Structure formats: structure tokens, C-alpha cells
Amino acid sequence: MENQKILKGAIVGFGFISSKGHMPAYADRFKNLRDVEIIAICDICPERISDVPDGVRFYSDYQELLAKEIDGLDFLDVSTHAADHYKIAKMGLELGLHVLCEKPLTTSIAEAKDLIQTAITCKRVLFPCHNYKHAPVVNAIREVVESGKIGKVKAITLNTFRNTHAIGTKEWMPDWRRHKEYSGGGIAMDHGSHSLYLTFEWLGGYPKSVTASSQNFSFPKYDTEDNFSAVYEFESGFANVHLSWTAGVRKVIYTLQGEKGAITVDDDQVQLAILHSDENESSSHKAMWNNEFYSVTSDWMDSSHVSWFNSMFDKFKTAIDQNDFENKEIMDAYFCIQSIMKAYESIENNSIKLSLENNFPRI
Numbered sequence: 001m002e003n004q005k006i007l008k009g010a011i012v013g014f015g016f017i018s019s020k021g022h023m024p025a026y027a028d029r030f031k032n033l034r035d036v037e038i039i040a041i042c043d044i045c046p047e048r049i050s051d052v053p054d055g056v057r058f059y060s061d062y063q064e065l066l067a068k069e070i071d072g073l074d075f076l077d078v079s080t081h082a083a084d085h086y087k088i089a090k091m092g093l094e095l096g097l098h099v100l101c102e103k104p105l106t107t108s109i110a111e112a113k114d115l116i117q118t119a120i121t122c123k124r125v126l127f128p129c130h131n132y133k134h135a136p137v138v139n140a141i142r143e144v145v146e147s148g149k150i151g152k153v154k155a156i157t158l159n160t161f162r163n164t165h166a167i168g169t170k171e172w173m174p175d176w177r178r179h180k181e182y183s184g185g186g187i188a189m190d191h192g193s194h195s196l197y198l199t200f201e202w203l204g205g206y207p208k209s210v211t212a213s214s215q216n217f218s219f220p221k222y223d224t225e226d227n228f229s230a231v232y233e234f235e236s237g238f239a240n241v242h243l244s245w246t247a248g249v250r251k252v253i254y255t256l257q258g259e260k261g262a263i264t265v266d267d268d269q270v271q272l273a274i275l276h277s278d279e280n281e282s283s284s285h286k287a288m289w290n291n292e293f294y295s296v297t298s299d300w301m302d303s304s305h306v307s308w309f310n311s312m313f314d315k316f317k318t319a320i321d322q323n324d325f326e327n328k329e330i331m332d333a334y335f336c337i338q339s340i341m342k343a344y345e346s347i348e349n350n351s352i353k354l355s356l357e358n359n360f361p362r363i
């Protein structure tokens with residue numbers, strides 16, 4: 001620990017997630033592990049300086065931050081609204097920095113492709129904040145799936161219920177998620193990545209097709225959808241993704257059905273049902289389930305998800321240590337964007353079924 005290199009970083013966009021989630025986790029790591037230190041922060045709102053820790057330099061223009069701080073930096077943490085991720089991350093990569101980027105990576109397929117190609121060309125790690133993979137209850141699901149207890153996963157449902165869209169920092173534009181110009185889309189663009197990268201993991205691949213539908217209960221006040229439903233077909237099965245900002249409740253309910261059993265997750269509560277057949281029954285093969293119930297505390301209500309940050313940052317660090325420029329996480333981010341954009345295309349075309357590529361297209 002004494003001689004290890006301290007990764008020096010700068011944050012661009014110091015609103016809710018970076019001030020309440022990322023920065024406290026970085027400060028904690030600096031104190032306890034001494035492997036990362038934030039030396040500069042940028043936010044276009046000068047008022048955001050009020051949350052900047054002592055000793056960290058503050059800028060209101062990311063280009064100025066990069067010009068002045070580049071020699072002392074190893075990585076950039078991009079935590080602005082979605083539509084600005086691409087240009088800031090691209091500049092960081094081209095200047096030789098590794099980039100940790102909040103989801104969604106970009107708001108178009110072309111931008112995602114270009115950003116990943118830039119990272120590969122510049123030999124820098126581009127890494128998305130796919131933090132739901134690090135929720136304790138998701139780790140518990142992973143253990144069950146990997147143990148083979150429920151067999152090969154064939155069907156999953158991911159329901160994410162919210163009582164409002166997430167509200168951004170009051171000093172800037174709290175409702176930016178409801179304006180397409182800033183968000184690139186509604187709840188599918190904002191939250192879809194979390195559901196999608198979990199489907200990729202649980203179904204072991206990327207989707208082949210999508211059929212989608214959406215509603216905007218707040219039209220014409222806002223121009224982005226607040227409810228979204230899509231079916232994604234995979235080689236091994238299918239996933240049903242439902243997202244709502246108008247559900248009157250904040251919770252996730254995930255179900256996974258495998259060949260030998262099923263898992264249901266309701267926030268922290270897990271039900272594991274293992275299928276067996278009672279051979280003594282006269283009717284051939286009567287299905288029987290052995291149920292197990294347990295709870296895995298995961299802090300779902302804390303939307304900063306600060307407690308999930310550390311293990312995600314460990315993976316970013318490992319990718320840097322291993323020069324893993326085409327890391328699995330960034331490929332997942334590409335397929336998240338493709339899956340979201342193709343769902344939007346399906347919606348615009350009367351919910352027709354559309355095919356998705358499941359190879360990363362090289363230039």
C-alpha cells in the first residue's frame with residue numbers, strides 16, 4: 001500500500017451523483033487505501049463550488065480544467081447530464097486520460113461507437129458506471145446463477161418503479177431528464193442501461209431483437225417518455241424490461257426463470273425456488289418447488305448508491321492496470337445504447353420487432 005501509485009482524477013459535472021455518490025467514495029478511498037485522489041472539479045454552475053472539498057481546485061469550464069491540470073491527471077470522471085458525456089469523454093481520451101463515465105455512455109449509437117474506438121486507438125480505458133452490478137442483492141443473484149442451482153436462465157423480467165424522475169441538483173436544471181435535448185430520451189435512456197446490462201449478464205449474451213412501447217403521461221410539458229416496456233430476445237431466452245417514473249413507489253422487482261428453478265427479488269427480499277419432480281405422483285411429473293426466503297441489505301433507497309461505488313472503481317482500476325481497452329463493461333455499454341436506441345426506433349414504427357447486431361462493429 002505504501003508505494004502504490006495514487007490515481008489522480010478530475011470530476012466534470014458536480015451535481016447529485018458525483019457530489020453524493022462518487023466524491024464521498026473517492027475521499028474514503030484516499031483516506032483508507034490511498035489509491036485515488038480527486039485534484040480538480042468542474043461544473044458549469046459556479047454555485048456548485050459550495051460542495052467542493054477543501055484543497056480541490058474548481059473550474060467552471062472543463063476545457064480550462066483540462067488545459068491547466070492535464071499534466072497531473074490520470075483519469076476523468078464524467079458525471080454531467082447524458083447529452084454532454086460524449087464530447088467531454090472524447091476530449092479526455094484524446095488528451096491521454098482514462099475515463100470513468102456515468103451511464104448512459106452516450107445518447108446515440110454513432111457516438112458510443114466512436115467513443116469506444118477512440119479509447120482503443122488512444123490506448124486508454126473507457127469505463128461505464130454500471131453500478132447496479134455491484135448491489136449486494138445482485139451479487140447474491142450472481143452467486144446463485146453461477147452455482148448452477150437454477151440451471152440455465154431462460155426468461156427474466158426487470159421491473160423498475162419510481163415515483164418521479166430522478167431530480168438533478170437544484171442549482172442547474174433539476175428536470176433535465178425530461179428534456180430530450182439534455183437527456184437524449186426519457187426513462188429508457190436514463191435508467192435502461194441498468195436493466196439491460198443485468199439482462200446481458202443473466203442471459204449470457206446480447207439481444208437479437210427488440211419490440212418496444214412507451215408512454216409520456218406528462219406530454220406536452222415534457223418531451224421524454226416516463227413509462228417504457230420492451231421485450232428483448234436473446235439466443236438463450238428473453239427479457240421483459242419495464243420502467244416507470246409514475247408508479248407511486250420506488251422499488252425494483254426482478255425475476256429470473258431457469259431450467260431448474262427461479263429467483264424473485266423485491267428490493268432486498270429474495271425468494272429462491274428450486275424445481276424438483278415428485279416421481280411418486282401418479283400423474284406424470286408433478287412440478288414441486290422448494291422455496292428459500294432471505295434478505296440481502298442493498299441500500300436501494302439511497303439513490304447515490306455510494307456503497308456500490310468501491311467495487312465498481314476496483315474494476316476500473318484493474319482495467320487500467322491490465323491495459324484492458326476493450327473491456328467487457330464498455331462493450332456492455334455499447335450494447336446498452338444500441339438496445340435503447342433500437343427500442344426507440346421500434347416505438348416510432350408501431351412497435352415492430354427490430355433486429356440488433358450482437359457484434360461490436362469495427363470501423
Ligand SMILES: NC(=O)c1ccc[n+]([C@@H]2O[C@H](COP(=O)([O-])OP(=O)(O)OC[C@H]3O[C@@H](n4cnc5c(N)ncnc54)[C@H](O)[C@@H]3O)[C@@H](O)[C@H]2O)c1
Pocket residue numbers: 012013014015016017018042043044045048060062079080081082084102103104129130131166167168169171172173174176190303304305
Ligand atoms: N449510476 C447511477 O446510479 C446514477 C444515479 C444518478 C445519476 N446518474 C447519472 O449521472 C449523471 C448526472 O446525473 P445527476 O443526477 O448527478 O445530475 P445533476 O443535474 O444533479 O448533475 C449534473 C451536473 O452537471 C453540471 N453540468 C452540466 N453540463 C456541464 C458541462 N458541460 N460541464 C461541466 N458541468 C456540467 C450541472 O451543472 C450539474 O451540476 C447522469 O448521466 C445520470 O444518468 C447515475
